[in-house]
Amino acid sequence: MDWEEATKLRLFQLNEMDEFRYQAYESTTLDKERMKQYHDKKILKLEFYKDDPVLLFNSRLKLxxxxxxxxxxxxxxxxxxxxxxSIELKSGDGTRTFKVNGQRVKHYHGMVDDELDIDDAFPDERVLDVSMEVAPWYADIANYLVTGLVPEEIKAYQKKKFL
Known part of the structure; x- marks a missing residue:
């Protein structure tokens, strides 16, 4: 191979490498744009108004x-x-005001005062009922913990292990 052919071949290889680099750059920019659109869709736009109660994120507690x-x-x-x-906030006692980034704040909806009523009434005779044909291995233990009654069909040596 003579000198001119070698230089042409090398220039061709350099141009080809530049084209690959350019295609890789375009591909990464398209991927970045797609990822940005995907993540921007997930961002919720929060609107705050005067006198709204809000909570402030304390980033120092992350450490x-x-x-x-x-x-x-x-x-x-x-x-x-x-x-x-940016949002200007007033402390709870009203003594000082300060400005923070709006992304560090979220709406405060207050404490939930209404607790659900739980029906604790559970008849003892239903505790010993097992709707399966063969009781699971833990049924006797669960019934003992709930009612305090040791099953009658347990033998004396099993009672020692059971209690």
Whole structure:
């Protein structure tokens, strides 16, 4: 192979590599746009108005390993809302106001006062009923825990293990 053919071949290979790079770039930009559209559909637009009760997200609690601690601070009151997403909040006692990013706030719906009534009435004779032909292995234990009665068909050596 002479010098000119080698240079043409090398230039062709470089151009081909540039085309592959360009196609990869286009492919990634299309994937990024698709992912952005997908995630933007999931974002809910929250609207806050003056005097709305809201909760504030405390991002510092993310660093602490407290699993059961709520990361939302006590209710605040909205003083004003700017058009670009910042919200001015007033503390619960009304002593101070401060501005926060609108994405750190969520609506506060209050505590649920109405508790459902649970019917605890359960006749004892229904506890010992088992609707299966063969009782499961734990039926005697469950019936003993509920009623405190040891089944009559248990032999003496089984009672020692049972109790």
């Amino acid at each position: 602490l390993p407290s699993k059961l601690k709520s990361r939302w601070s006590s209710p605040f009151e909205v003083v004003s809302v700017s058009p670009y997403g």
